[in-house]
Amino acid sequence: MDQQLLVFVTVAEKESFSRAAEQLHMTQPAVSQHIQALEREFGTRLLERSNKYVRLNKAGEIVYHHAKEILGLHTRMRDLVDDLMNTPSGNLIIGASYTFGEYVLPHVVARLRDRYPKIKPTITIHNTKEIVELIAGRQLDAGIVEGECRHEKLSIEPFADDEMQIIVSSSHRLAKKVKVTVEELEEETWIVREEGSGTREAAEKMFARLGLSPANLMEFGSTQIIKESVEAGMGVSLLSSWAIRKELTLGSLSTVKLSETPIMRKFSLVTQANPFRTKALDIFLDLLRKNDVLPDSLERK
Incomplete structure (x- = not known):
């Protein structure tokens, strides 16, 4: 069964019987036999096949999800014994x-x-x-x-612990101020990470604690893109001190002084x-x- 699951997962990920056979160092007919045996075991087709594609159907998605977990457990069990x-x-x-x-x-x-x-x-x-x-x-x-x-x-x-700072471009009007107000920050465009990110969570908690409702919000899926955007003067952000250490040393970014910062997480x-x-x-x-x-x-x- 483990071999059948391995072959099935490989075919699903490669979306090809021939590419799966190449990776597994098997013949294509042998790969097909393993898939057929697995489908007989479950009593249903798991893969939709055509001359152009091989893809999971609904039953295949269920088997794929659990097969990944089973194979992971098998590998872990073997590694623990070894x-x-x-x-x-x-x-x-x-x-x-x-x-x-x-x-x-x-x-x-x-x-x-x-x-x-x-x-x-x-x-x-x-x-x-x-x-x-x-x-x-x-x-x-x-x-x-x-x-x-x-x-x-x-x-x-x-x-x-991780220390987080509000950052702006070194040429931003707030960069030279000894201390800024929540009202000033509220007027800025805030650049934040996507939902599900720990950095996004920290920003939302800070907004709630300060009673800060940004007038404009931009969402990016990368810390590096956020840094580049802030450097370009597109807005402000809240990032880890670790993530901005090089930019602070080079002087391309500045931290904004607020009585509630730095934010700790x-x-x-x-x-x-x-x-x-x-x-x-x-x-x-x-x-x-x-x-x-x-x-x-x-x-x-």
Whole structure:
């Protein structure tokens, strides 16, 4: 069954029997036989086929979703058993929301690899909501997310503080002011992240706390695009100090002084609520908890 599920998932993702056969080092007839056997098992077709495409139908979508989880559990089970007798090694699939993933995690992974070269990390970057869903679906070993999140099946552990600042272009009229008012900020165009982002959550909490209702709001799906847009004078934003450190050093961005800033939030570790973990995952989590691989400028919990 595991082999059939692997073949099915590969065909679904490649949208092709021939490309799946190539990746799996199998013949195309063998791939077709596995798919047919799986469809007999479920008593229904799982894939719509034509000369131009291969795609999942409704039943196939259900099987694909659960097959990914089953294959992930099988791989994890095998890794855990192998891990008992070996030095820390193997794959480590890490997910992170954008701020931590793009500006902090590379430093952490570099130090992890320096100490444990046999551990092979893979990094996935999404917003906070998507990272939590991927861990719940057992497609990631661990995740680091921004802001607050809850999930009844996952372990969520705050481990570090993140300082957030209101930013403007260095040529903006508010950049030279010793202190600004909420009324002045309300007149500006605010550039924010998409729904589901920890950075968006932090901005909305700040708006509510200050009683600030932006006259204009622009939504972008990337921290880098937000920084470039603020630099170009399109508006103001709230971003992590870690994400803007280079721009502040270069002088292309400035922070706005408000009595309520900086805004503080937490970075949290998200894992399966499961006592069975690989050595690689335990090492990664311990390094983060001990704070000895975090960059010096990231404030500790």
